[in-house]
Amino acid sequence: MTAAHGAGPGPGSRTSHPSRERILGRIRRALADVPSYERPADHPVPRDYLRTHGSRTPAESVDLLADNLSDYRATVHRTDTAGLPALLAELLARRGTRSVAVPPGLPGGWLTDAAVEPVVDSPSLSAGALDAVDSVVTGCALAIAETGTVILDGGPDQGRRRITLVPDHHVCVVRVADQVVDSVPQALERLSPARPLTWISGPSATSDIELDRVEGVHGPRTLEVVLLVEDDR
């Protein structure tokens, strides 16, 4: 094998490649029927589909989120700011958790009641070390009610993608006041494509055996979502 295909990000491997020109040339010949004056935006795209499916009060949206999360076998809990540390402590204790992975920016106080050894995420925390960790507790960027989805964007209260993947138990806290949207279109407009995103809808699952859904393959097999109502500040 030669380095002609640019095994590294070497300069020149991009623009001088003959296959690039060949493919672009083939595309242009294949599209001879497209008028040369046609701009991409000239081809119409009807966007008359709905922004949300149904209208709901904020409370109804949170209820729908809870229903849809439960439907895909996530466990849903509700609490307020004062009750959160005790709830988290209880969830971790019930699971028998001794070590818990946490993002560097987990809000202070969340784990004060829990008798666990926190393992703070950092670039030096290896996948092998994470494999020995029992649980992970994070916040999230957003949740979608209509699909029962929580979305992580690697923010300070979420950490790197691997910490919510390798441990078998994920507790994810959703601040209901400003993190719940109704629909997929509403979610996308609030997310930044520049950040690595993980959309999570229930625990890991598979439909690969006789096209029937079974929970639990490689990702966390237990997903607990805490819907947090914060005090007015």
Next chain:
Amino acid sequence: MSRTYVGMPAFPRAAAVSAGDTTLRANLRTATHTIRAKRAEAVAELDDWDRLRAAGAAVKDRTLRHLDHYLLQLEENVTRAGGTVHWAADAAEANRIVTGLVQATGESEVVKVKSMVTQEIGLNDALERAGIRAYETDLAELIVQLGDDLPSHILVPAIHRGRSEIRDIFREHMADWGRPAPEGLTDRPADLAEAARLHLREKFLRAKVAVSGANFMVAETGTLVVVESEGNGRMCLTLPDTLISVVGIEKTVPTWRDLEIYLQLLPRSSTAERMNPYTSTWTGTTADDGPRAFHLVLLDNGRTDTLADQVGRQALRCIRCSACLNVCPVYERAGGHAYGSPYPGPIGAILTPQLRGLTSPLEESLPFASSLCGACYEVCPVAIDIPDVLVHLRERVVQGGETTIRGTRTVIKPAKGHTMERAMMRTTGWVLDHPAALRRGQRLAARARRALPRRLPGPGRAWSDTRDLPEVPPESFRDWWERTRGGDA
């Protein structure tokens, strides 16, 4: 060396064998009927489904009509975000690029996310020839790999295997590839999934290089999207140091916002879920999170040839949901292997002959692997008119005509084996234009009806083998009408 699609027989021969396999038919029937009802339910939840479908088709059409523009935009944005873009005109070139990239890391094994396109190009065999072992990590792909088998469904490559067969494959072959199956493994799906988790975990934790495909590539941001269920995708996309994604050029969508259409259409059409368990999006590389090196290999391999056909190009809208397979009466009975490519079912019947060209009896037979019932078109989330393309390709097979193969316009000759059919159609046309001849022929046939064979002799035999010839009535309608004028005889 694993099995390949090279030298597969034409569809009717392969289907005649598979349709007689009662286990296969039972497995397929169970699976496709389960998912059919669920899909209908998931789709019915959205009362704007038809509008989403129209938008999904229109965005893909816009992209395809300006594919050069969007690919250049994509390349620029992936590069800006720290990725490296490679272009592969065909399978051999893509395999060379990926092999070289893996070798440059000094590693001799890779973990793989389920990817149709790497099946299409035969990447695992190419890597194996270079001494690199590729581990499939999707549960169904693992079943296929351990069983030295071929995939037979887009979403669930091992759909042809029932749970007890899967247990046997795990018990027998897991040890050859790493951690053996647990003692006393049962055929409960949850136990089988647990066995796969244990078997693959050690591979994920030590993997340095991963190979993936992608469901979507966003031109305006350079973002790639992988939609999955198990978490094996997340493992491959985030734990290794190097990520190599091989993606067909048609997977491009123009804008970030366009994902709002497909992330609603795909999961409901595919696994009948409101949303699949995991969706990952990434743009180039991110400091301290995920792979440090990201390579995108953009693959043509017949896609530009497909694009050149104004009727057939709509096949490139396909988002690989597999809804058309699950409703197809032909797929349900023949199974996926009979289609001789990683793309089985109705979409395969129009995609394979276009990607490869009408170059062998297999590709020539695929447009006929359909009853044209239209169920595939009804469920297609991007409104690909599969029956229309099938008829178009049949015409091309029977009559020959202009087509594009590897970027060159070529006139192909009518396929062999259809000479008889063409001659019969010409004769029939003439007879129907000449009433006197039709009458003489019908009377002759009525008189000789007892002596007529149930099968045609000689070259017509292949045609009558798969069809029941109609009973010849004792009297033609015309004679009956002349005799009775429609009154009781």
